[in-house]
Amino acid sequence: MIVTVSFPIRNSVYIHNPWPINVGARSYLITVKDGKAQSVSVRTTGAPITAAPRMEKVEGGTVAAEIKNDGSTYVLFAEHDLRAWQALLEPYALIDIDFDNPTTRFEPESDQERAEIKIHNWTFEKREIRHRGKEEFAIYGRAFLMLDAGRSLIEEMSLYREADKDFRVERYIDAYNRYYLYLETKLCDGRTGTDQATDRLLRSPAFQSALKETAVSMQRHPKFKKLRFERVAEAATDPRPLTKELVELRGALRHHSLKSPHRWDPNRQEDYEMEARFIAQVCFGVGYPETTGRLFEKEVCDKFVQLAKDMHMSIDIRVVMTIRRSDRAENVHVDMTFPQQHADAMLSTAVLKSALEILENKSPGAELFAIRATLKSTGGELFRYDLGPSIERGSIP
Numbered sequence: 001m002i003v004t005v006s007f008p009i010r011n012s013v014y015i016h017n018p019w020p021i022n023v024g025a026r027s028y029l030i031t032v033k034d035g036k037a038q039s040v041s042v043r044t045t046g047a048p049i050t051a052a053p054r055m056e057k058v059e060g061g062t063v064a065a066e067i068k069n070d071g072s073t074y075v076l077f078a079e080h081d082l083r084a085w086q087a088l089l090e091p092y093a094l095i096d097i098d099f100d101n102p103t104t105r106f107e108p109e110s111d112q113e114r115a116e117i118k119i120h121n122w123t124f125e126k127r128e129i130r131h132r133g134k135e136e137f138a139i140y141g142r143a144f145l146m147l148d149a150g151r152s153l154i155e156e157m158s159l160y161r162e163a164d165k166d167f168r169v170e171r172y173i174d175a176y177n178r179y180y181l182y183l184e185t186k187l188c189d190g191r192t193g194t195d196q197a198t199d200r201l202l203r204s205p206a207f208q209s210a211l212k213e214t215a216v217s218m219q220r221h222p223k224f225k226k227l228r229f230e231r232v233a234e235a236a237t238d239p240r241p242l243t244k245e246l247v248e249l250r251g252a253l254r255h256h257s258l259k260s261p262h263r264w265d266p267n268r269q270e271d272y273e274m275e276a277r278f279i280a281q282v283c284f285g286v287g288y289p290e291t292t293g294r295l296f297e298k299e300v301c302d303k304f305v306q307l308a309k310d311m312h313m314s315i316d317i318r319v320v321m322t323i324r325r326s327d328r329a330e331n332v333h334v335d336m337t338f339p340q341q342h343a344d345a346m347l348s349t350a351v352l353k354s355a356l357e358i359l360e361n362k363s364p365g366a367e368l369f370a371i372r373a374t375l376k377s378t379g380g381e382l383f384r385y386d387l388g389p390s391i392e393r394g395s396i397p
Contacts, residue, residue: 005078042078172276210285308339316376
């Protein structure tokens with residue numbers, strides 16, 4: 001059987017009239033369109049038929065059959081070959097190969113193999129994770145009202161943004177270095193030595209708080225045992241050892257020696273996922289309060305709501321909650337204004353949460369029987385929950 005593994009080429013590389021290069025049982029081919037390289041492929045002959053994907057029946061399971069694929073070894077071989085090819089060409093041309101999204105094709109070399117191959121193409125696609133859903137506009141709109149506060153943050157948050165971009169495409173070594181550079185720029189005052197940088201970081205209450213919170217939360221992560229930092233557990237009482245580990249790893253990841261058995265592999269960035277995840281969370285704790293966190297300040301929110309009213313982009317909601325305090329049942333009315341033009345499911349969720357928070361703050365011991373929300377402009381119902389006395393507020397989603 002012939003197994004062909006193809007990887008897309010992401011950047012613009014122009015190659016004139018390529019043709020297959022045969023090396024033993026493998027051949028290498030660059031596919032072009034209008035002179036621009038589209039993909040590069042590794043074709044292997046003489047592969048066993050077991051490398052082709054196959055359907056296997058599942059007895060008594062939730063699915064009738066499963067697809068089994070033993071051909072991943074050929075993908076690894078192809079990637080290794082093409083990384084070597086890429087390395088040889090780097091000083092001459094940047095070739096950005098998308099190793100995350102290979103397509104594997106299985107072709108028969110005999111009539112018997114033709115009958116046995118049931119699945120001829122196998123594509124693996126790693127899509128970008130959507131980090132935000134269908135968010136309301138308000139947080140984006142409020143940011144326009146705080147531009148003066150953001151101007152002094154442009155440079156340091158550019159470093160944060162580049163680190164975030166590396167993290168999201170799983171370039172974890174690069175992400176760690178960039179996240180650390182953000183902390184170094186913001187907090188270290190040009191001190192780069194291990195002890196000096198450790199001292200400067202620990203001078204920041206925001207850093208200490210973020211470090212301690214991250215140390216606690218990270219111990220609950222399913223991959224926590226892969227984390228290289230050894231002093232996480234003691235960070236709550238003495239943050240210095242863990243801080244020093246963060247600084248020392250920065251030094252280790254900025255240097256590289258082929259003679260070192262402990263060197264990091266630039267093609268295996270996933271080995272440092274947990275360390276990148278850790279420092280990313282620390283950076284979030286340091287950066288959030290003076291950036292996005294400020295967009296929730298009451299003065300900013302009130303200003304945005306008033307602007308929405310002036311622009312006729314707000315919705316007025318009336319909420320009626322039927323409650324019982326002591327032995328007396330009563331209706332409590334709450335009016336709310338939200339800075340958006342149309343009602344949707346997100347608005348319903350926000351109204352419900354806000355109403356329950358108000359009730360909890362003003363009447364924490366009251367029993368909630370029903371809650372209804374209507375649009376004040378039309379009287380149309382937004383939602384209604386008739387709960388009954390047996391359902392507690394904590395059970396409401």
